[in-house]
Amino acid sequence: MSVAESAGPVPVETAEAARAAAAGFKNVCGRLKAEVAKMFVGQHDVVDGVLTALLAGGHVLLEGVPGLGKTLLVRTLSEAVSLRFSRIQFTPDLMPADIQGTTVLTETAGGGHELSFQEGPLIANLVLADEINRATPKTQSALLEAMQERQVTIGRRTIILEEPYCVMATQNPVEQEGTYPLPEAQLDRFLLKLLVGYPAETEYHGILDRTTGAAVEAAQPVTDGAEIVRMRATVRAVAEPDPARTYAVRLVLATQPNSDHAPKSVTENAALGASPRGVQGLILAAKVRALLDDRFAIATDDIRAVALPVLRHRVLLNYRAQSANVTADALIEDVLAAVPAPNAVA
Amino acid sequence: MADSAELAANLDRVARRAQGAMRPWAWRQAAERGAEVLAPTATAVPLLVLAASVWGLFSGRSWWSLGVAPTIALAIALPLAYMLVATVLAYWRHPPTRAMGLAFHDHRLGLRDRLQAADFFLRAEAPSGFAQAAIEDAAGFAQRALAAELPKLQWRRPALRPGPWPLGVLALVALVIGLLLRGQSLALGDSAEDAGAGEVDNPVAAAPAAEQPDEEPAHRENRRSPAPRPAPRPSELFAFAADAGGERPPLGMGALPADFEPSETRAANAQASQAGLAAAGASSQSADQAPRPKRERTRKPAGKRRKPTEMRREESASSGVAGGSGTSAGSRLAASDHPAADNKARSDESQDDVEDDAEDEEDEEQKAAATRKPMLNNQKAPVDRSLTPAGIGDQERDDLNGRSGPGGLKKTRGVAAMLLGVPMPDHLRGKPNPGRVKVRRERSAPEEKAVQAVPAAARGRRDEAFGDINHMRLPPRARSTVRDYFLAQRQTTNNAKEEP
Numbered sequence: 001m002s003v004a005e006s007a008g009p010v011p012v013e014t015a016e017a018a019r020a021a022a023a024g025f026k027n028v029c030g031r032l033k034a035e036v037a038k039m040f041v042g043q044h045d046v047v048d049g050v051l052t053a054l055l056a057g058g059h060v061l062l063e064g065v066p067g068l069g070k071t072l073l074v075r076t077l078s079e080a081v082s083l084r085f086s087r088i089q090f091t092p093d094l095m096p097a098d099i100q101g102t103t104v105l106t107e108t109a110g111g112g113h114e115l116s117f118q119e120g121p122l123i124a125n126l127v128l129a130d131e132i133n134r135a136t137p138k139t140q141s142a143l144l145e146a147m148q149e150r151q152v153t154i155g156r157r158t159i160i161l162e163e164p165y166c167v168m169a170t171q172n173p174v175e176q177e178g179t180y181p182l183p184e185a186q187l188d189r190f191l192l193k194l195l196v197g198y199p200a201e202t203e204y205h206g207i208l209d210r211t212t213g214a215a216v217e218a219a220q221p222v223t224d225g226a227e228i229v230r231m232r233a234t235v236r237a238v239a240e241p242d243p244a245r246t247y248a249v250r251l252v253l254a255t256q257p258n259s260d261h262a263p264k265s266v267t268e269n270a271a272l273g274a275s276p277r278g279v280q281g282l283i284l285a286a287k288v289r290a291l292l293d294d295r296f297a298i299a300t301d302d303i304r305a306v307a308l309p310v311l312r313h314r315v316l317l318n319y320r321a322q323s324a325n326v327t328a329d330a331l332i333e334d335v336l337a338a339v340p341a342p343n344a345v346a
Numbered sequence: 347m348a349d350s351a352e353l354a355a356n357l358d359r360v361a362r363r364a365q366g367a368m369r370p371w372a373w374r375q376a377a378e379r380g381a382e383v384l385a386p387t388a389t390a391v392p393l394l395v396l397a398a399s400v401w402g403l404f405s406g407r408s409w410w411s412l413g414v415a416p417t418i419a420l421a422i423a424l425p426l427a428y429m430l431v432a433t434v435l436a437y438w439r440h441p442p443t444r445a446m447g448l449a450f451h452d453h454r455l456g457l458r459d460r461l462q463a464a465d466f467f468l469r470a471e472a473p474s475g476f477a478q479a480a481i482e483d484a485a486g487f488a489q490r491a492l493a494a495e496l497p498k499l500q501w502r503r504p505a506l507r508p509g510p511w512p513l514g515v516l517a518l519v520a521l522v523i524g525l526l527l528r529g530q531s532l533a534l535g536d537s538a539e540d541a542g543a544g545e546v547d548n549p550v551a552a553a554p555a556a557e558q559p560d561e562e563p564a565h566r567e568n569r570r571s572p573a574p575r576p577a578p579r580p581s582e583l584f585a586f587a588a589d590a591g592g593e594r595p596p597l598g599m600g601a602l603p604a605d606f607e608p609s610e611t612r613a614a615n616a617q618a619s620q621a622g623l624a625a626a627g628a629s630s631q632s633a634d635q636a637p638r639p640k641r642e643r644t645r646k647p648a649g650k651r652r653k654p655t656e657m658r659r660e661e662s663a664s665s666g667v668a669g670g671s672g673t674s675a676g677s678r679l680a681a682s683d684h685p686a687a688d689n690k691a692r693s694d695e696s697q698d699d700v701e702d703d704a705e706d707e708e709d710e711e712q713k714a715a716a717t718r719k720p721m722l723n724n725q726k727a728p729v730d731r732s733l734t735p736a737g738i739g740d741q742e743r744d745d746l747n748g749r750s751g752p753g754g755l756k757k758t759r760g761v762a763a764m765l766l767g768v769p770m771p772d773h774l775r776g777k778p779n780p781g782r783v784k785v786r787r788e789r790s791a792p793e794e795k796a797v798q799a800v801p802a803a804a805r806g807r808r809d810e811a812f813g814d815i816n817h818m819r820l821p822p823r824a825r826s827t828v829r830d831y832f833l834a835q836r837q838t839t840n841n842a843k844e845e846p
Contacts, residue, residue: 012476014475014478015475017475018478022476022479239476241463242466243462243463295458295480295483296479296483297460302458324835324836342445342449343445343446345446345453
């Protein structure tokens with residue numbers, strides 16, 4: 001029996017049940033954060049982002065230079081949630097069958113041979129796609145079905161992936177020689193794109209304490225897959241008032257060039273804006289944030305807070321922006337400044 | 347349910363308080379929107395005045411009948427009235443709503459949209475568990491909003507945008523120019539006559555008016571354009587003299603002071619004196635045009651018919667040849683100078699046809715005279731009999747009848763034509779067409795060739811970096827073009843950033 005089947009529906013039909021679910025959500029999140037903090041120092045925004053993607057039912061793309069602990073964060077999180085974890089190191093010669101699985105010839109007990117299917121590393125609960133942009137587009141595309149439909153089709157065999165399922169990919173912004181930038185279709189399937197920066201000076205001491213000393217810390221499981229599935233249901237039950245929903249829609253429209261809400265900078269510098277997946281991502285990520293803030297409905301402030309990680313990889317820049325060093329983050333900042341919240345005064 | 351009703355009542359009170367506080371702010375916002383139409387509207391009346399003045403400048407009649415003060419008042423009042431209407435409409439379209447009042451409290455007290463969310467969920471038919479929790483959560487915050495002192499809404503001064511200000515300046519300039527140009531007209535050619543005609547629409551009716559000394563000048567001024575004019579014109583001087591009861595001065599012969607003499611008259615005088623003709627005749631002809639503009643307009647087709655003749659006269663005068671044509675014209679013009687003849691010609695229009703016939707006869711006489719004295723009347727350049735290569739390429743002219751020198755073709759046979767007049771390139775640059783590619787297939791037997799294979803052990807260890815591997819995807823020229831483009835773009839961006 002899969003984890004999803006064991007979790008079952010979560011009825012949140014009364015205010016009391018909602019309060020209990022929200023309290024449980026916050027409790028588990030706190031424990032998860034504490035467990036991750038044992039291994040991973042600082043980078044609270046990145047940790048919150050990864051947890052948001054996991055609890056909102058999305059995937060996350062981590063981008064940062066080597067040595068910042070991206071892989072460590074994902075591995076620690078998988079240990080803390082006690083889920084089936086697999087790690088795929090993407091290389092240029094990696095083939096789709098290497099990650100999806102293939103039929104191999106095995107020897108039977110009687111000395112005969114038969115063809116049997118061997119699952120690839122993609123079939124797990126938490127998948128770490130390390131340096132995802134080093135694989136060819138053919139192999140990158142093998143992730144599309146798994147990320148969106150939560151299933152893998154190999155020949156005539158279709159494997160339904162077990163919930164919770166989450167792909168956490170990393171990529172390196174430097175050393176772009178020999179890499180294959182992710183196609184837009186795949187970028188759009190990531191709920192968040194988080195930029196991992198260098199830690200602060202005080203955090204370096206904590207890193208040294210944990211990694212160069214004699215004591216070896218290890219993350220312990222604090223929850224399981226069923227709990228994660230219940231938390232995902234709680235997230236989806238958070239109420240959405242109309243002003244916040246309208247604001248999210250307008251923000252996404254404003255990222256599309258030549259739309260009614262788009263500022264001039266977007267029209268001039270963006271080749272492609274966010275899709276309806278962007279609105280879904282804004283609302284889901286805002287719901288997680290509202291729960292962590294002890295609220296039962298999302299607010300426009302939540303939408304604003306998650307706009308950058310949700311939208312930055314969905315805005316495609318044109319040549320003019322690239323030549324002028326205009327970044328997607330700058331355009332989203334312009335969008336946030338140009339689009340007022342509904343009913344906003346002054 | 348009771349809690350929900352109490353919360354709804356509290357939210358109503360909170361929203362009403364905020365709406366009351368926001369009303370002045372909303373009016374200011376509406377006024378700001380209304381002010382956006384002020385500058386474009388302010389250009390309407392000045393542009394109308396300017397158009398009317400420009401029209402009057404060329405036609406002599408201005409269709410803008412308002413005075414200076416009413417015009418300025420209208421130029422100010424119209425945009426203000428329009429701005430007032432736009433302000434009221436803007437307020438009517440965007441009044442401070444209940445949701446805005448709740449959002450105002452949410453924002454001021456940092457409630458994270460709790461009041462707005464509760465208000466939204468209260469109106470839902472079947473709120474979910476989280477919605478009910480949000481409603482209950484907002485009850486305490488609504489009490490807090492009621493107790494909190496409402497902050498005064500700050501109205502930010504609208505930024506001075508450069509957009510509408512040039513329109514305002516344009517309106518002011520147009521108004522000033524339009525008012526300065528009112529009642530003026532250009533004294534150029536027929537337009538001066540038209541301007542005179544504009545003053546008195548019917549010259550036939552104007553003549554008796556000029557002969558009535560007892561009519562009040564001010565009364566006739568009222569019939570004219572009401573705007574004051576800066577300087578009197580010759581036609582006005584004539585009218586004033588007639589009104590004063592004095593004799594109309596004899597036209598031509600220096601009857602006008604030099605300052606008030608029309609420019610056309612002065613030019614005609616100068617031309618006639620230069621050609622040794624009857625200057626008085628030319629002057630009288632020009633001066634006669636002023637009091638009878640309508641007749642001149644009716645004779646314009648005849649003037650067009652006479653155009654070739656007049657051109658020949660001008661050519662003769664400019665070449666300094668005093669032919670019979672000049673004398674004839676002078677005598678004709680002098681004859682028309684007589685006041686009696688003038689009056690007779692004015693009264694009898696059929697006399698024009700007689701004069702046209704006389705002019706045609708004069709043209710024939712001129713042609714006959716030109717046949718007798720070809721070199722005097724011929725304006726063609728002397729024949730070039732030199733052998734310079736300048737004539738190369740000239741076409742043989744048939745009208746010379748063999749009296750010309752060697753033509754261009756003939757000159758090319760001379761020694762001078764051997765000089766290279768036009769530098770010609772002695773070779774062509776570029777790549778000629780390679781022509782058809784011929785493919786020939788030959789059969790040959792495969793040959794065995796020695797292979798210089800390097801054993802793996804002898805290859806050594808690759809321990810050095812490859813260095814920068816340049817991917818040459820574009821031809822060098824394209825790479826250079828792309829590089830220049832992006833450098834120029836970056837330079838433009840940097841310059842823009844340096845110039846805030």
